[in-house]
Amino acid sequence: MAFDFATPVERRHPSGDRPFHWPSQKWHRYGDDVLPLWVADMDFVSPPAVLEALRARVDHGVFGYGLVPDSLRETLCAWSERHYGWAIEPGWQLWLPGVVPALHLASLALTEPGDGVLTVTPIYPPFLRVAERTGRLPQQAAMAEPAAPGEPWRLDLEALEAAITPRTRLLLWCHPHNPTGRVWGRDELAGLAELVERHDLLVVSDELHCDLLLDEGARHVPLAAAFPELAARTLTLWAPSKTFNLAGLTTACAVIPDAALRRRFAAVVKGLTPDGNVLGLVAAEAAYAEGESWRQALLGVLRSHRQVLVERVAGWPGVTLSAPESTYLAWLDLRQAPALAGSDSPQQPLLERAGVALSDGADFGTPGLARLNFGTTAAQLEAALARLDKVLKA
């Protein structure tokens, strides 16, 4: 079946003649003249099977409190077994209204006030706020920058170990990694696993981007599956939101094999989060059950966009990119770009001079870089790159 990833979808003025407004963060933060390649959602319509399931649910017309269906739990078990080779159980799953809420809930549930919550930088910005927002101690370790332009960003195990103190209790881990798109190597993960055990840490493994590995034949291995000795100390977070472009339906899942850890987490979740979003649960089940051919087609489009981007960036003096191995986010190093000399942040001058909105690296803990979201149509990507050419080739 052919899917349409090429026809632009109007997201700025989407409701046509209807008297409703459907604002999106991506499209309504900046003016009409700006092309938004920042917040991480895609400009693609979700899989037909998802739309069909949602239509049927909307036609029912009653939106009272729902329940997480057993069939959804079974569907996720089947997805995990098939795609990651990890046999999870329905009872290990706690369905939640999002991955970011789960990061905060985990900090509340699994640590005490003043405990250290550790992460690596650069990192998806909410990771950097979790400790502070939950009354814990923020701890960070920088990743190793690319050894040469185009080489990957890597985990710096020594820096990570140096950041650990006797107060460190929880590691917030992003696997694969936003913003670099890194799919961690077995060596990096083995080092991490050894360190986690030796320092007796708990781990939240945010694996939200794991269904979008871009290299042919690449296969995601959940941290808790790769290192079974970590399973009892790991809470794995998945969601259909990035893969199938469903972020606004606020539905995610924490997979917690250890019963005691699960009880601790569930006790905090009660009262702090709403019951499942009835539309989100329907969409999640349809996506995992019937969205695979759409996902495969999406991967083809994202691979092609990645290639276009890598070639274009090569023509921008002083700008480097380590080609992302996953997802639709590219982490651009603009610190040596003569076109931006003298500005602290690349995001602001690119917004003003190119009319393209990127995400500012400073928010990820790494000023001077910027994240570009290529989860859009080829035409919109080309329009944005043409604008960036004008500024960055100068």
Ligand SMILES: Cc1ncc(COP(=O)(O)O)c(C=O)c1O
């Ligand atoms: C690594 C990572 N975790 C969490 C989120 C957000 O998840 P949610 O919308 O389910 O809170 C994002 C969104 O970009 C992300 O990249």
